[in-house]
Amino acid sequence: MGRHTEWDDELSKDTKQRRNNRKKRHVGADQAYMDGESSEFIKSLDSSKGTSWMAEKKYKRMFTEIEEGLSGVMGDGPFEWVDRRVFDAVFDRLTLMSLYKLMKSGMIDTLDFPIARGKEAHVFHGTGESGPVAVKIFHTSNAVFKNLIQYIEGDPRFGGLKRRHRDLVDIWVRKEFRNLSRLEKWGLAVPKPLGVHKNVLVMEYLGTPNAPSPRLRDVKVIEPEPVYDELLEFLAVAWQKAKMVHGDFSPYNIMWHDDRPVVIDVGQAVVQSHPRSKEFLVRDVTRLVEWANKSGLDVELAEAIYDVLEMDLSHLETKEEE
Ligand SMILES: Nc1ncnc2c1ncn2[C@@H]1O[C@H](COP(=O)(O)OP(=O)(O)O)[C@@H](O)[C@H]1O
Ligand SMILES: [Mg+2]
Known part of the structure; x- marks a missing residue:
């Protein structure tokens, strides 16, 4: 690939912004120096590969700034x-x-x-x-x-x-x-x-200073019933109110934090109007019901789906539509 890559856009955007910023405020000498350096940095980006670029003098200053943090x-x-x-x-x-x-x-x-x-x-x-x-x-x-x-x-x-x-x-x-x-x-x-x-x-961040909280799949929940109820309500509120389906609602994507479930990994979640949203919803509820039954409860899929669709959520205050 030639030298004209996405960095050309990045460069002009950055350069413009920096110029504007300079107009707006007085820039201290150190800051001006740093801006100069980082603009040099951006200017000199090309299509070099791998991480060897980090050792090059022109990138070194910027990298040194964040190196300690990394x-x-x-x-x-x-x-x-x-x-x-x-x-x-x-x-x-x-x-x-x-x-x-x-x-x-x-x-x-x-x-x-x-x-x-x-x-x-x-x-x-x-x-x-x-x-x-x-x-x-x-x-x-x-x-x-x-x-x-x-x-x-x-x-x-x-x-x-x-x-x-x-x-x-x-x-x-x-x-x-x-x-x-x-x-x-x-x-x-x-x-x-x-x-x-x-x-x-x-x-x-969900966890202690040393380790993240476990996932639901990694823990044995002693009292599964309130956890099931909470997760079923999660699906109901998401569907009825937020008008969304998680789409990958499994015990791998639910963390067990402070004795309560917290749902993560929502990149694939879709809105109700997505052509497959209902299919995803049924799959999500199925996964939850599987977990519940494995944890010792006795739950019916049809009933769970009915609950998600019909659960009375009128106690939740109305929020503005996005
Ligand atoms: N907010 C968070 N706090 C602590 N750990 C997290 C957090 N989000 C994700 N993790 C950890 O990272 C793992 C992967 O995150 P996830 O969002 O599920 O990504 P992936 O798309 O790779 O599945 C999770 O299983 C969990 O262990
Ligand atoms: Mg995940």
Whole structure:
């Protein structure tokens, strides 16, 4: 791929914004110097590969600024799988740029240790201005895509494919952020969404200082009945009020936090008007009923579906439609 990539847009947007900011406020000498440096940094971005770019002098200053904040995930941590390969897989240049922005804005001070890795994302424990945060970093290219891209890159007929893939990832992350906000507005138990920038989502952290809370699938709930009722009501409020379906409502995506269930992983959630929303709803309720019966309750699927659709939720105050 040539030099004219998504960075050209990024550059002009950034440059414009910086110019505006300068007009608006007096910039201290240090700040001006830093701005100069980071604009140099952005200007000099090209299509270099891998993480070797970090060692180059021109990137070094910016990286040095956030390096300390990232030291927890660079190989000194207690997790054996935190090594250069993980680092290289997760922290590509655009992701580091996103982290740089989130760190500059104070949303994140440090990334401390990894919590989980999935096919689509790594989740990290971070620390922000007001305490711990969970930072979900979506992979910008999957293995398959990485494999394909070498054939596609440089072929002019496929110009922009890489860009489109990245755009899709970014849209997906923003969708997860918006879904969290919408569910939270209805008082549902989800991690509070705090911020999003490109492929990085920052949300409330669920856990102790040392470890995340377990998932529902990892715990034996002693009293499953109130937990079942709460989760059934979650589905009912989401459907009737927020007009949404989770779509992947399994004990893997429900955390057990402070003796209560908290629902996570809402990127794939869809609105009622989605052509498959009812199918997803039935699947979600089925999963919940399976969990309930495995936990010792005696629950009927038909009854559960009826409850989700018809449960009287008039006690919930009306919220504005989005
Ligand atoms: N807000 C959070 N606080 C603590 N741990 C979290 C949080 N969100 C996710 N996790 C951990 O990260 C794992 C993966 O998160 P999830 O959103 O389900 O991503 P994926 O799309 O990879 O399944 C979860 O199973 C959980 O262990
Ligand atoms: Mg998940």
